[in-house]
Amino acid sequence: MNNLVDFKPEHFNWRIENKVAIISLKGAERKNPLTFESYGELRDTFRNLAYADDIGAVVFTSNGGNFCSGGDVHDIIEPLTKMNMKQLLDFTRMTGDLVKAMINCSKPIISAVDGVCVGAGAIIAMASDMRFATPAAKTAFLFTRVGLAGCDMGACAMLPRIIGQGRAADLLYTGRTMSAAEGEAWGFYNRLIEADSLENEAVKLAGDLANGPAFAHGITKTQLNQEWSMGLEQAIEAEAQAQAICMQTQDFKRAYQAFVAKKRPKFEGN
Numbered sequence: 001m002n003n004l005v006d007f008k009p010e011h012f013n014w015r016i017e018n019k020v021a022i023i024s025l026k027g028a029e030r031k032n033p034l035t036f037e038s039y040g041e042l043r044d045t046f047r048n049l050a051y052a053d054d055i056g057a058v059v060f061t062s063n064g065g066n067f068c069s070g071g072d073v074h075d076i077i078e079p080l081t082k083m084n085m086k087q088l089l090d091f092t093r094m095t096g097d098l099v100k101a102m103i104n105c106s107k108p109i110i111s112a113v114d115g116v117c118v119g120a121g122a123i124i125a126m127a128s129d130m131r132f133a134t135p136a137a138k139t140a141f142l143f144t145r146v147g148l149a150g151c152d153m154g155a156c157a158m159l160p161r162i163i164g165q166g167r168a169a170d171l172l173y174t175g176r177t178m179s180a181a182e183g184e185a186w187g188f189y190n191r192l193i194e195a196d197s198l199e200n201e202a203v204k205l206a207g208d209l210a211n212g213p214a215f216a217h218g219i220t221k222t223q224l225n226q227e228w229s230m231g232l233e234q235a236i237e238a239e240a241q242a243q244a245i246c247m248q249t250q251d252f253k254r255a256y257q258a259f260v261a262k263k264r265p266k267f268e269g270n
Contacts, residue, residue: 004052009045011038013063019056019210020203021049021107028064031116033072036079039095039120046101056210056217056269058107059202060124062114065195070119070142077146092152095120099153102127103225106218108209112202113137114195118177123153126162126188129221132202133189137180145175161228163188213251214269 005016013024023042025032049055061067071077080088102109102124111128118140125131125139133139141159143152150156150172159168163186171178183189193201209217219242227235246252251267258265 003054004048005054007045009041011035011041014045016055017203018207019054020206021055021058022061022199022203023058024061024063025068025121026063027072028066030072031066031069032063032121033069033075034120035072035075036091039098043094043098043101046098046105049105049107052107053269055107056212056214057206058105058109059112059199059206060109060128061112061199061202065136066115067111067113067117067137068119068121068124069116070121096153099123099127103221106221108206108217108221110202110206112198113139113189114198118142120153123155126155126158127153129224130190130205131183131188132191132193132198133180133183134195134198135180135192136195137183137189137192138177139180139183139188140175140177141171142175144173150175157228211267213246213249213255213267215249215251216246219246 004021007014012026013022015022023045025034025038027033049058080091083091108130109128111125111131113125113131113133115134115136116138117125117133118138119142122139122141141150141152141155143150143155155172156168159172162168163171167186170176178186178188180189180192184192223235223239223242227238230238250270251265254267255265
């Protein structure tokens with residue numbers, strides 16, 4: 001099993017508090033753009049998180065009043081205009097692999113969004129399990145604004161499931177900015193929080209989840225994602241099997257014993 005306590009990434013900020021990994025992008029003066037290097041390092045990190053027993057949840061937070069300005073114009077956009085088809089497909093598959101890694105990392109991910117959250121930054125927020133934002137958050141899937149399709153990194157599959165087909169079409173066709181109030185009303189954001197409390201609230205919830213039944217949380221995340229493509233009867237059977245597996249864990253027994261003793265259960269994640 002991986003242990004990420006001593007992990008020191010090069011291309012993004014990272015710290016651990018109370019079994020919560022807290023990530024933010026670098027480059028606050030440019031509103032935290034993604035680079036080829038940060039894409040790849042984030043993808044690999046989320047892949048490793050699936051096997052990290054010392055991490056129970058993740059917060060992807062803002063830096064310097066902004067979340068992410070998308071792909072860096074000079075480090076990514078300009079080189080893309082000079083690539084051949086194979087190189088371009090390698091890049092788009094790599095960015096999609098980041099979303100796959102987030103989905104498959106087995107840990108709850110909470111995005112804490114302040115300020116600019118656009119392009120691939122909006123995708124990172126979308127791919128998280130929950131999203132908090134400040135009233136100042138400005139979210140845009142602006143791919144069509146730069147001559148690209150709105151179907152980037154799973155957006156046409158995931159965004160309609162979060163906010164509905166018509167609203168997703170609105171954002172993906174126009175590339176317009178979704179205000180924080182719209183995002184909350186549409187269900188993209190779970191709640192709006194003032195900037196000075198945003199990260200603390202996200203880390204607090206993530207800490208509660210990290211100290212809960214971690215194995216069961218991983219099963220919940222798996223089922224939330226896998227049941228998209230299942231019929232109802234398949235989903236009910238999959239959940240029956242998943243719950244039976246959870247009933248074999250020590251955490252299930254600990255919860256029962258704590259209930260009998262009229263105490264709060266202390267989960268250990270196994």
